[in-house]
Amino acid sequence: MAISIPYAVASAEGLSAEHRETVLELLNNWQSHYSGNVVRSQYYEARNMLKDLGIAVPDSLQGLEVACGWGYKCVEVMRDHVSFDGFTSPEDYDTEKLLKQVARRNFMPTRVGKAVNSALKYCFSMWVVTSDEEGHARISAYPPTLCTGIWDDVGECLSAGMWVVSFAKERGRKTNRPDWVDVMLDDCLIRLRADGDGRWSAEYVEHGLGIVPMFVMPYNPDDDRPFGVSRINSEVRWLIDCAMRASVNEEVAAAFAASTQKYLLGTDGDAFEDKTKWSAFIGSIFEVSMNSEGQIPQFGQLTQPSMQPMTEHFSNLCKRMSAATGIHAGQFGIVGDNPSSADAIYLENSPLILKCKTFIKEAKAALSRVAIAAAATELGKSYAEAEEACDVSVSFLNPAMPTLAQQTDSSIKLASAVDGFAGTPTFWRLNGLDDDEVRNVMSETRRNVTRSAAFDLISGASQDQAKTAASDD
DSSP: OOOOOOGGGGGOBTOOHHHHHHHHHHHHHHHHHHHHHHHHHHHHTTOOOOOOOSSSSOGGGTTOOOOOTHHHHHHHHHHTTOOEEEEEOTTOHHHHHHHHHHHHHTTHHHHHHHHHHHHHHTSEEEEEEEEOTTSOEEEEEEOTTTEEEEEETTTTEEEEEEEEEEEEEETTEEEEEEEEEEEEOSSEEEEEEEOTTSOEEEEEEEOOOSSOOEEEEESSOOSSOTTOOOSSOHHHHHHHHHHHHHHHHHHHHHHHHHTOOEEEESOSSOTTTTSOHHHHHHOSOOOOOOOTTSOOOEEEEOOOOOSHHHHHHHHHHHHHHHHHHSOOGGGGTOOOSSOOOHHHHHHHHHHHHHHHHHHHHHHHHHHHHHHHHHHHHHHTOOHHHHHHHOOOEEEEOOTTOOOHHHHHHHHHHHHHHSTTOTTSHHHHHHTTOOHHHHHHHHHHHHHHHHHHHHHHHHHHHHHHHHHHHHHHO
16 A cells, blocks of 8 residues: 655644754655565565566466465564563662553553564564653554654664654545654654644644653664664565465476376377367276278377476575575475474574574663653653663563473572572573562462461460460469
């Protein structure tokens, strides 16, 4: 779907002249990258069209529907290794409690998972921190198809950002024309809305954070591409096109192999005049008379085509896709007869795990700034004040995804070497418990300790009374 860019928004009533150029630049940035993001989404959803070379596929099969899920694979397999584990503030219990409340209110585990998916699919995900009607921090994440920003190389942050809040509707269906666009600056939020007649108006809302509370979470960024790159890059898309052609060619070859070409030599006229050639081929009995010279016609069959070259070509594409994405070839269709050992599986996943660790560093940097901005919004402070006061850490699970037996063995060894580690929340997490289960275990442990202390106290009091009674006697 082509997007309709509402350049009239830059002429919105109430929008100051100094901000019109910024709004136009944001709209141009969004438009220039929108079509490329749509292409990546099509490859992710396996809706890209077959790009035939015009050699092997018959004209009658040009409209054949073909799908290849490799674009989905190269995003989802990596996303499964990136799991958000919450905010912590090791030296400040009040801040940690506040951050956990914010995370719970904004459903952060689910929201982070979606944002990671967008970052891997397109190249980045944009985090936005605003305040709701009650003054609480509202954390949102937008894909590049709905947002953009102007990067400040000096400050390593955005100098302005924009996202689409809603699209206009016609007859109950969403159109491709935005009717509400928000622009974020370092001192205020500009709400730009269109009425039913297409006239735009601007509303200014101050946020007092002193920075643009929009934070980029990129995949594999560098100085030339601060917004990162997509996992579904040009090499991956080309390999997907090759795989689709290989699948069609294999289907065509399989059809020819299933019904190889037959021939009949030395007949007069059409030997199958009263029936189709297919019915003659599959019939149990058929008769062919001698020709006018008294010779018996010769029946033959062309050599059946081999499927091996097709299989080898597809296998080669799987290996090249594995090299391009860091995902082992088994995820793309090469499955061995014998299962791999645990060490072999870990070795196959090593390139992907390294990519995950690099991406997690970028995600932690973005989410820590999101947490500080959220804390500043909750406390009514500026970002600089909250950054000075709050010590925030962002936790992700180990992307290597060790088994429960491996985690338990590691935690027990740590507990034997570090006094007081056993029974801590981290100890229980290493043993496979989630946050709710950790809270239940800690609560039950405290109740058991309290109950045991009460029993000891009652038992001690009873013994003292018995001794007192004995001494009185």
